[in-house]
Structures are given as structure tokens and as C-alpha cells.
Amino acid sequence: MRVLVVTAVAAESDSVAAGLAVAGYARLDEEVIRRAPFAGPESSPSPLTRYGRAGHEIHVYPAGVGPAAAAAGTAVALGRAQDPGYDLVISTGIGGGFPGVAPLGSLVVSSRIVAADLGADSPDGFIPVAELGFGRDQVHLSVPLGRRVMRALGAAYGTVLTVTTATGTAERAAELLARHPSAVAEAMEGFGVAEAADQYGLPVLEVRAISNSIGPRDRSAWRIGDALAALTDAFGKLPPVLESWTSHEH
Numbered sequence: 603m604r605v606l607v608v609t610a611v612a613a614e615s616d617s618v619a620a621g622l623a624v625a626g627y628a629r630l631d632e633e634v635i636r637r638a639p640f641a642g643p644e645s646s647p648s649p650l651t652r653y654g655r656a657g658h659e660i661h662v663y664p665a666g667v668g669p670a671a672a673a674a675g676t677a678v679a680l681g682r683a684q685d686p687g688y689d690l691v692i693s694t695g696i697g698g699g700f701p702g703v704a705p706l707g708s709l710v711v712s713s714r715i716v717a718a719d720l721g722a723d724s725p726d727g728f729i730p731v732a733e734l735g736f737g738r739d740q741v742h743l744s745v746p747l748g749r750r751v752m753r754a755l756g757a758a759y760g761t762v763l764t765v766t767t768a769t770g771t772a773e774r775a776a777e778l779l780a781r782h783p784s785a786v787a788e789a790m791e792g793f794g795v796a797e798a799a800d801q802y803g804l805p806v807l808e809v810r811a812i813s814n815s816i817g818p819r820d821r822s823a824w825r826i827g828d829a830l831a832a833l834t835d836a837f838g839k840l841p842p843v844l845e846s847w848t849s850h851e852h
Contacts, residue, residue: 603658603845606683607692607837608665608676608795614695615664617830619651621837622660627653635663635678650679658845661688669717669764669794676798690747690844691799691806694836696829697762697789698769699812700779706815707828709757709836710787711748712808716740717793718763718778728781741796744805747847751807754843755836760786762808764793770819778816788816809836 609615619629630652650663665675672693680688697710704710717739721730730739752759761784769775769788779785792808799806813829814820 603690603847604686604688605660605690605692605844606676606679606688607660607662607694608672608679608791609662609695610664610667610672610791611695612664613830614833615651615662617833618662618694618837619653621834621839622653622662622841624834624838625655625841627655627660627841630654630659633682635675635682648675650682655841658841660841660844665791665795668766668790669792672791672794673798674794676795677801680798680802680804687802688804690847691795691804693789693792693795693806693808694833695789695791695810696813696826696833697787697810698814698816699787699810700775700785701815701817703760704758704786704812706812706825707832708812709755709832710762710810710812711752711755711757711759712743712762712792712810713745713748713759713784714740714742714761715792715796715806715808716761716763716782716785718765718782718788719767720793728777739793741793741800741806743807747805747807750843750847751809751840754839755809757809757836758786760784762786762792762810763788765790768819769816772817775817787812809840811836
């Protein structure tokens with residue numbers, strides 16, 4: 603079993619690594635990835651760090667913030683993989699939770715990933731890109747794996763929205779829920795990771811730890827430390843589920 607875990611920033615990757623240590627995964631090595639072949643000194647290389655136990659490997663990579671950086675970074679990491687390749691890609695990190703469904707410090711697992719603001723505005727409201735006929739705006743995920751992970755983590759299970767602008771008003775939160783009633787959380791990378799994984803024919807999963815409530819922006823109410831601790835707890839429990847899972851189940 604080889605899994606690529608993609609986060610946005612190093613703090614999230616560090617929290618994942620702490621959880622893997624709890625699960626008995628040892629650090630194997632690190633590869634510094636500079637994405638552009640002619641990148642100058644101003645570019646920011648990122649470390650892909652490998653952890654392993656009993657023949658299983660989990661590689662953790664902070665690909666950057668937002669769906670574009672996530673897609674590009676994931677594609678580069680997957681393209682550099684040596685045989686055997688990966689069996690699964692996981693998008694993870696902290697995110698916002700919808701009140702009443704995903705409280706602060708809790709975990710959510712995706713049933714599907716939706717690019718919630720990929721489309722066009724109109725006098726009649728938002729039009730998803732799929733309705734425009736230009737592509738897709740959602741990815742349905744492995745139900746057997748998602749439900750197994752949900753049970754193991756005691757997490758909420760539902761749609762995770764990918765946004766390029768984090769929600770900061772009650773009106774925007776209500777609009778998103780009206781369009782996506784099964785939504786449990788929003789973050790900024792999942793759809794990008796999913797699109798890159800799909801190019802390689804790989805299943806994908808999104809796991810989020812909730813740092814803030816979706817609605818009016820109030821930084822004083824954020825609980826980033828609690829969310830990062832929940833992320834560590836999640837990846838302390840997740841490896842046995844992944845080790846017993848096979849890609850034939852998705």
C-alpha cells in the first residue's frame with residue numbers, strides 16, 4: 603500500500619507526520635521538489651517526506667494553497683513516483699465546517715468533492731461549469747473506503763466543497779448550503795487534488811479537521827490549534843484502515 607497525502611502548508615504536513623508516528627510509521631527519507639525545471643532562487647521548493655511501516659508507505663507533500671497549486675503539486679508528485687506507483691491520494695488539512703454538522707475540532711470525510719465556485723454568475727444565480735457544458739465541477743469518491751474511514755475517525759460524512767475564496771458572510775454560507783444541502787465543510791484544495799489523481803486513474807479521498815465555522819469571518823473564534831491536533835489524531839487512526847483496504851474496492 604502506497605498513499606500520497608497532499609496538504610496545503612507545512613503545518614498540516616507536520617500534524618499528519620505526528621499522527622503517523624503514533625501509528626508506528628517511521629520516517630524513511632525526504633525529497634525536495636522544485637516544480638519548474640528552470641525555477642530560480644525565488645521559487646519555494648517543498649519536501650515530499652516518506653514514512654513507512656511493514657512494507658506500507660505514506661508520502662506527505664505540502665503542495666500549496668488553492669486548487670491550482672494543489673493540482674499542479676499533486677501532478678508533479680505523482681509524475682515523479684517510481685514503481686510501484688500510488689494506490690490512493692488523500693487531500694487533507696484544516697477547513698471550515700458548516701454549523702450544526704461539523705463543529706470546531708471535529709473531522710469530516712468526503713463523500714464527494716465539489717468545485718463550488720467553478721462556473722458563471724448570472725442574474726438568476728450561479729451556474730456550475732457542468733451546466734455550462736465546459737467540464738465537470740464534482741468528483742464522486744469511493745463509498746466503501748469513505749465510510750470505513752468515517753467510522754474509524756468518528757467523522758461527519760458528506761460533500762466537501764472546494765472554494766477559491768473562503769466564505770466570510772452568512773449570506774454566502776446560506777447560498778452554498780442551498781446549492782449543496784449535503785455539504786459538511788469547505789476547503790481550498792480538494793478538487794485540484796482530485797483532478798490530478800484522476801489523470802493517473804487513482805482514487806481520492808478528502809479528510810478535513812475543522813478550524814472555523816462557515817459564515818461571518820471572525821478570526822477570534824478560529825481554533826487552528828485544535829484542528830491541527832485533530833488532524834494528528836486522525837492520522838494516528840487512519841493507517842490500519844488504509845492497510846486493510848485494496849484499490850479494487852473503489
